Amino acid sequence: MKHRAIIEQLTLEEKAALMAGKSVWETKDFPEKGIPSVFLSDGPHGIRKQEGSGDHLGLNASVPATCFPTAATLANSWDPALVEEVGAALGAEASSLGVHVVLGPGLNIKRNPLCGRNFEYYSEDPYQAGKMAAAMIRGLQSQGVAATPKHLAVNSQELRRMASDSIVDERTLREIYLTGFEIAVREGNPKAIMSAYNKINGIYANEDKRLLRDILRDEWGFTGFVVSDWGGSNDHVLGVENGSHLEMPGTTTVGQKELIDAVQSGRLSESVLDERVDELLQVVLDLAAQEKRSIDVNKQHQLARRAAAESIVLLKNEDQVLPLQAEKTVAVIGEFAKNPRYQGAGSSLINARQVDNTLEAMKDYPLTYVGYAQGYQRIDQPDEALVTEALALAQQADTVLYYMGLDEISESEGLDRTHLQLPKNQLHLLEKLAAIHEKIVVVLSAGSVVDMSWDKHVKAVVHGYLSGEAGARAMLDALTGLVNPSGKLSETYPIALADVPSSKEFPAEGDYALYREGLYVGYRYFDTTQTAVQYPFGYGLSYTTFAYGDLRIHETGLSMTVTNTGERAGAEVVQLYVGKEDARVFRPSKELKGFAKVYLEAGQSTEVNLSFDDKTFRYFNTVTNAFEIEGGTYQLYLGASVSDIRLVAEITQEATTEHLPELTGLDSYQAGQVLQVTDEEFTRLLGRPIPVESWQVGQELRLNDPLSKMQYAKSGLARLVYKLLHHLLKKAEQKGKPDLNLLFLYNMPFRALAKMTGGMLDQQMVAAILVIVNGHFMKGVGQLWKAFRAKQGYQKQLS
Template identity: 55%
Template sequence: MKHADIVNRMTAEEKAAFLSGKSEWESWNFERLGIPSIFMSDGPSGIRKQAGEGDHLGLNPSVPATCFPSSATLCNSWDAALTEEVGEGLGREAMAEGVNVLLGPGMNIKRNPLCGRNFEYFSEDPYLTGKLAAAEVRGIQSRGVAACCKHFAVNSQETRRMAMNAVIDERTLREIYLTAFEIAVKESHPRAMMSSYNEVNGVYANENRHLLTDILRKEWGFDGFVVTDWGASNDHVLGVKNGSNLEMPNPGLDSARELLAGVKSGRISQDEVDQRVDELLDVVLELTAEAKKVRQNHDDHDGSVQASCLDKDAIHRENHQLARRAAAESMVLLKNEDRILPLKSGTRVAIIGDFAFEPRYQGAGSSMVNATKVENIRDLAGGYDLQVVGTARGYRRDGSEDATLIGEAVSLAKQADVVLLFFGLNEQSESEGLDRTHLRIPQNQITLMREIQEANRNTVGIISAGSVIEMPWHSLFKGLLHAYLPGQAGASAMLDVLTGAVNPSGHLGETILNKYEDTPSYSYYPALERNSEYRESVFVGYRYFETADVPVLFPFGYGLSYTTFEYSALQVEESGIRFTLKNTGTRDGAEVVQMYVGMKDSALFRPVRELKGFAKIFLKVGEEKKVSIPFDDKTFRVRNRMTDRWEIEGGTYQISVGSSCRDLRLFASVEKQGDLEQLPYDREKCGCYYKADIRRVSDEAYEEILGYPVPSGSWNQKSLGINDALCQMYYAKSPIARKIYRVLDRKLKKSQAEGGVPDLNTMFQYNMPFRAIAKMTGGLVSMEMVKSIVEMVNGHFFRGMGGVIGGFFRNRKENKQYLRKLN
């Protein structure tokens, strides 16, 4: 142990308490031992440090902070250097606010476009996700603040996220869902990792030794601490035993007592507890020492440049400009017919759309930031070389039809040379705790765009949405700019791109498909009762669309520019590839070059091509550069479940280079010696995978790649348990429980129907399991009481009520006794 001197002086009670939160956002501190607490804050897109009483979902206000573009937006930059700068900006604000651990980046793979939290995640591709996440972690931690990668692992849906089991084969787990985390851990050494709510192959992620110990610590060399997602702890003893360090938020001291009892009974050893304490203590001492040093420097150099490290106003001003640049470089130009963009000097424009007045710039949930300054198009457009003939809202944000608004917008459109229509998904459509039910935008926006196109064919659409939407209406626009969720400076960034002050260089980090039914996981999403079966295996996103030759609207990696680029002279060497890139257009600009690798005659089933390298290259008009993209340990590897190793299959690999996964300009091949000797599959049993025909995978084929029978995920409708969700109370034996379910269900549906910001509190309650009541009530409810509540739900009212009442008084008494021992 690194800190045996301190650990050996701690009492058993102090050690047990240390491994759970003291408050909603803080760890325990013990002054007699010199152990300070650390403060954690949500923050994938900005610091969400609550000013008053803390809560997980951001129901109470937070301090002002810069709202950067969402991870889904920033991913479209394909720019690791820019992403690292954003990380530095986040780290600076965190340090100034006294935040030690920033809970981000979010880096789960976008398995399905309906996932309500996709706006918080980078990409459908693990390589791109890992490289950008590693860059953001480096930036955050360069400022003395710990980054916390999340959610580890296989967190692909929000529906019943705390009460579902991801059933996934080992190869898919390693190649698709863990590779991004592996890259981040090995390349940026994050000081914290957040475990996810869900089970992975029947074991909760926070108790999963395979994930937390065998892979994360032993194989990858992770040396930070593992924290639960808020309320994600199931069996605290098993969590600590298998590699989890800190249970959050504040479960009271019931969990600490549970851990002490576990040591006494032999469920966990004292050495295992000490090891978790030492791992957490190492990061706590490091972070607090760094924060103390920064503040000491500030005091010693007050009034100098050094003081700016804690000057919130100065940081906010600088970060606003950084957020603007990041947004501009991340927007994706999808269409540009007749070169309608960039807008010419003096163009008469009509600005239409509710989003031009009140922008949709961030997602909902625990990542929602109290932005320091939110720009809007209406107020800023006059500062550009355009003639604004007028502005009109055009549609209601809640989706309801309004003929008067449409009429005003159409009348205005007739007066303009070009119409700029701002539209997309409203706040209700994308949120933590809620999956989408479809990929459509509100119908009233489509009605408006059809009417406007009749009035003026020179229409440019500017989309605000956190993730994929269907676009059957795209032909109504000559120009389409996808801004995603661009953060607080999104309006100026949009106008910079529209007017040509910035040449768009964003490329899609996910596929925009024609219709949701084309999604590879369409038949398996979300979880059916308890199990979410990943039957599509490695065929996620473009890996499926390219291999199965499924038409898409805009492919992975796609993005237009105001200039053109020429690729030539590809050379393949042992260490990587080299080629020449030239700007052949009339504007300076940046191109995202992408390297894909595939193996045509593989003895395994594989995607036809996979991203294995990329670079963003800026070139002036007429300039050309030699571009190098290296091979690495992930370029040719495949996971063999039979040998439990990464191996290389010997043979000929195809190398392709281009501007998207379907716009490939250069091709070559390379021979590789391999060490794959034992094939993991019986081809006859899982032949559908070799054809990429994965929309209806049979049990036999799925079991062949799993290596074991498909587990049952059916709910036990005879009785509910502590790991069942409150939404399952519709079949509870207790009429009171069924009534509570109906109240929650009506409240949730009413919130969804009304539009606006989602009712996060109701959504969280609706989907959480009973056990979370003991983990999210600050010690008011013990696990003993939860078990009695479940008895009441199952029809044993008086017995259960007796247990709740008795448990309440025992819990209160034991908490007081424990606190006396800590003091």
């Protein structure tokens, strides 16, 4: 142990106390023993430090900070250097605010476009997600703070997120859901990592020894500490035993006593507890010793603007209607132009220092501006007066800039979406505008995929995603040609939600989320099955054009030439995909294995070099329990998107093993046709029986059932509590703003009551409450009183 001298001074009670926070955001300290406290804060795209009363959902105010573009936005830049620069700015700002640990980046895979938290995640592809996350981590930690990639792992839905079991086969787990984290850890070396709420194949992520010790620490070389998501610790003793260090938020003496009792009973070895304390102290002592950084607020804002501009995706530009011409008149329509939607909702909600506004910024651009009309209510409800006003204005202009997007209630932490459509009132206005005007440019704001069947009615679509506090000016930069759009999509836009393989059972409403589609997530499915899409992965237009040529393959990589063949300077994202047409071990037809963003003046050419690495040709072999390479010929595809391949070559690789996995009876997976995978095939893929839902209406509720199941409770009081909760959620929905506290409660399992009440309840008290919920009022009250008295006793003893 590196800190044996300190640990030998600590009592069992003190060591146990270190394994949980002392508050919502701070770690436990013992100054007299040389152990400081460090401050943790949400921060995937801005620092959300709360002073005073803290919470983890963005309910209470936080100090002003720079709001950078979200991860979903930055991913569209395909520029790790830019992301690292943003990370360094975030790290410096965290340090300036006294934050030691930044809870981000988020890099869960976008398995399904309905996931309410997709705006916080980078990509549907693990390679791209991992590269972006590694860059963010390097940037953050260059400023003396710790990054915390999250949520490890297979965390793909918000419904029942704390009480769901992700059932996934081993190969898919390793290739799709862990590869991004592997890249982030190996290339970013984060000082912390956050475990997910959910179970993975029956084991809670926060207490999964194979995940947290065997893979994360021993295989990937992670040397930091593992922190639970807030309220995500199930069995604190198992968590500590199997590789988790910090239970958050603070549970005062509740978690402490669980560890003390476990050590004294022999359930937990004190040497294991010492090991966890040592690993935690290694990071805490280093962070506390760092000097505080300072920032230039204006420079932060300008970086946010540049990051937003380089992430804008030009989806359509018919008749080259963009960039806008100064002599043509422009009308601005849409409530989002006046009050931009620039970030998501939930734990990442930033109290932005300075939010740019389109209407205020128009005067600074060479535009002939004729006026603004709101056009629609932000909440999805009809308003024909606003429609009439917008139509009248549109007729006065050569070009209409129509600002559309998802509203706050449409995508939020704690709430999955139910469809891909934009609000009906926005679509209604678009239909009316298209009937009277030929030149409509849609400026889109949303953190995730939307249905875009309406794009045939407009000349151009420019997607800014959720672009942060400076997004309005960044968009005007792109619309006027000051910036040439260079963003590319990091997720597929399907024609219909039903085309997405996971959609049939997403989000899973029961105990189990079945990942039947296996490897075929996003473009891996659409490209393999040649299913038509609205916009493919990696797609994005420019105001210029690029030519690819002179491809040369060598043993360790490839080189090729890109030429800007247009009349404007611009940037191109060269994408390398690898496939194996004659594969014996099934795989998608193409997989992203490299990319580079290059900036070129008009007429300029440059050489692009892409190196092969240990992930270029590998697959996970369930026989050898290791990544292997299948021998034979591989196809190398260079393109501007997964569907726009410009150059193709081949290379031969030697096999690393002759022991191949058994593939009999997996015809759907061999062909990638996974829309209708049978139970029999999924069972064969898993290598074990599919778990069966163990709870039915009429049964007693269990500790890990969510509070939403109180609708079926035997206690009339519990059912009444559910009705009140449901009613309040519906009221919040009608107001157009998600109530994150209520959403958290709705999805929270009973056992989390002991983790989220600041030590007011312990698990014995929660068990007694569950007895009441299950209809045994007097018995439960008696148990609750007994448990309460016992808790008072041990709190007095430990204080």
